[in-house]
Amino acid sequence: MNSMIYILVQILVIIMAAPLVNGIIKKIKALTQKRKGAPVFQMYFDIYKLLQKNSVVSEVSSWIFKVTPYIVFTTAIAAALLVPVSTKLITQQIPGDFIMLVSILALGRFFMMAAALDTAGTFGGMGSSREAMISSLIEPSILVSLFTVGLISQSTSLPQIMNAVQNTGVPLLHPVYIMVFLALLIVIIAETSRIPVDDPSTHLELTMVHEAMILEYSGRHLALMEYGAAIKQLTFITLLVNILIPSDQLIGFTGIGALALSLVIYLLKVVLLSVIIAIIEVNTVKFRLFSIPNLAALSFILAFLGILQYFILGGSHV
């Protein structure tokens, strides 16, 4: 029963909140450009509209093209299930850890890259090839930074890690966590196709990565792909805020009220991080494709420095 409640709350929160992050980022970008911008809830309307439209499917494509949106969407949700939005929600083990999280996302990515090659267009191949490069370069840094926080709590399970960091005071004052935070921030930018790695708002063949892969999609397929990307983005943000900005220890009581309060604080943290990402996006320009390895290397070095500091300083409160 408990796990059913967990799954329900988790899915509802993630599905409801995911498009909001995109809305906030777009709004802030618009405001900085002295535009009014689309409403914060625009993506919800878009998805609703797309779901009602017919789909255009390439003559060349095979069944891979049609199943991919469903796989991308559901793997994103399954990944989200492994990252609790609130530690007040979870009382027991969940059967999955961050290694599995990486692997589930890899399943979605595998199909997305394959589907991009399925339509026999040039754009798809272009996006697929670039995604292959970026995702492989960023992978070591995800694992090493999560290993660092995992070592501190002696577990690879995310709820355990989140519980353990609540006892460390303010993690972001600790050198280990600062490094991990910065490393994961770069990971989020790369994984969610944001400037400076990719530009989500362009369809220029010189620059696009994620957009190139989903170029052939339309109607409900496109809605699922976009929604999947948004959920994946929120999953990563949840990972970052709940591990490195833990807040549930501040809530002294338990029960429904605590859960509600915890979720409100969680949403505030998500908004905060969306603002940070938007500010980064406003203040940087897109990198040349072959500068991205430098960014990935920076992220890996930060993660590696983090783990070195863990060996030297230990992970507990300073």
Place this chain on the structure above:
Amino acid sequence: MELFLRNLFLASVLLYLFGAVISLILMKRQKACNIIANFICIAASALGAAASVIKILWVNGPIGIFGFKSAIPFVSLDMKVDNLSAIFLLALSILVLCVSIYSIGYISHYIGKRNIGLFNFLYTTFILSMIFVLTSANAVFFYISWEAMSLLSYFLVVFESEKEKNQRAGRLYIIMTHLATAFLLIGFMIIYSYTKSFDLFGSSAGIPEAARNIIFILLLIGFGTKAGVIPLHIWLPYAHPAAPSNVSALMSGIMIKTAIYGLIRFLLCYLGIEHTWWGVVILVLGIASAVLGVAYALMEHNIKRLLAFHSVENIGIILIGLGVCFIALAQNNELVGGLALTAALLHTFNHTLFKGGLFLGAGSIQYAAHTKDIEKLGGLIKKMPVTALFVLCFSLAISAIVPFNGFISEWLTYQSLFANIIPGQAGLNLISILAVAALGLTGALAAACFVKLFGISFLGLPRSNQALKAKEVPVTMNIGMGILAALCLIVGLFPFTILRLIDQVAIDLVGSSILGQLHGGFLIVYYPLKVSANSISPLALLIVLIALILISLLVIRIIGGKYIERKYGTWDCGFEALNARMQYSATGFSKPIKIVFKILFRPTRKTTFEGDWLYHPETIEYTTSFTSVFEEYLYYPMIRTIKQFSQRTKFRIQTGSIHNYLLYIFIMVLALMLYNRFV
């Protein structure tokens, strides 16, 4: 029970022998020969698989199968099966079963063109030699079987010997494999000189410290060459493409694993692990092989060369597990040692399944499209949908993606690395962390590589006439691959089916049961795999995924109404003549990674224009190539030096005159006699 089991193993061995004989007898009747020989192999391997499972689950301790002392000193044909042998025999039997089913269809295209009787004879004896390697109880018999295995596989590699390329591949293979054997021989001799025994189940107490270290290095080079550890891997990418695909499946699936078996048998079981640096060396070699193997695989566009480099990568992953096991055991940390050994053995087993399957898939593609070059393929998913589905399964499995088996063993490897990071051992921890990063990079690059393999060859538009005319392969070939694909999924979803067996091996070798640490039951619905506080459940994940897909289908139906689809051409920028040449090629796909890692590949390119190069070139020719660093900078200088040396000695020592050679023999004999007289 033991007697029954002994007879079961014996029956399996005798059946293989019978298969070998009958394929020679039936040489003239090719069709019948092919079917009968393969059916005998299927029966023999089924017996072997059953016997191995029974052995592990119900019989403790090694059982002797066959003991034959000959009059020749040291030579005794002594076969014993313990749990370690049994787990490798199980992998071998399963693979042979599937490959033999596959071969019925695959070999049929040789009928009338080649001597199938001879092929089947070699094929069966090759399997038999591997069984002997895995079960021999003394070093001399091991050595003889090892040599037989190398020679028989050489003959299979050069089976299509009319091609100059295949002969060269065979030559390289036999040179490398004999170098390896030489190292093994010296190692065995040193062991014998101290213990006065070739018994593998005996005690190694008499061997002093320094000799142990030397033996370790010799055996590591010897077995490492067979396994394809970087930098000794150079024969793999030549030998695998040359051999027929069913043979490559066996070679990559199980023959290179006999080297892993050798490492565990000689180092872990026989010598015992005392030094941490043994484990560190193996771990570092594992990291290098994993990363470089997959990086080179990405650059290859010949399916079988690509897969050969992936074997290097996976051997690297196995060695990472084995290295962690050795490190932990040297520090008396049995629990971590057992976990790492379980991870290594499980990955060995898994790799047998998916790499065997992938080579069979490559064989199917070659059968249907008559090419190994993926740049000439495309759109095969419509021509051969079943093959495509299976290759997709294997690709997901080898990329360590849930819910397939590759993920389980990589998860265990990660967990053993995680458990091996203990505060206070600074250097070792850093290597473990680097191994984590390397595994992550390897997994992602492998996924990229298999998106390339699958996407370019099966999806999109056909890039050549051959690919356009491809047809689905005979059903036996698909059955063989199908069984392997199903096993990949089953092991991925129910890892305990196989972990129960591997655990017995770990208890035997390390003394700690990991199953107690790996919680979880047998065939229960909710199926988590746990290491202390960490748990995963691929089955729960699969159920969630399916449930989510159904729910989202329902929700979309409610919101969006009926699914209406319109077929239309792919967006071609208004050019309105989309053709196969406008797709991304495999070269293009892997180019970003080539540029990022250009230090490894040292790529060169040449572009030649005809006519006005700027605006109206008549033809543009673009060639790109990369250097295989190890051949260029390690092997060629070595070969050059040896050549120069032999040039110089040619006229002074190797004179070609028989009188001189007689003199050499005489001096040698004299020297030996004097040595025996006075020492």
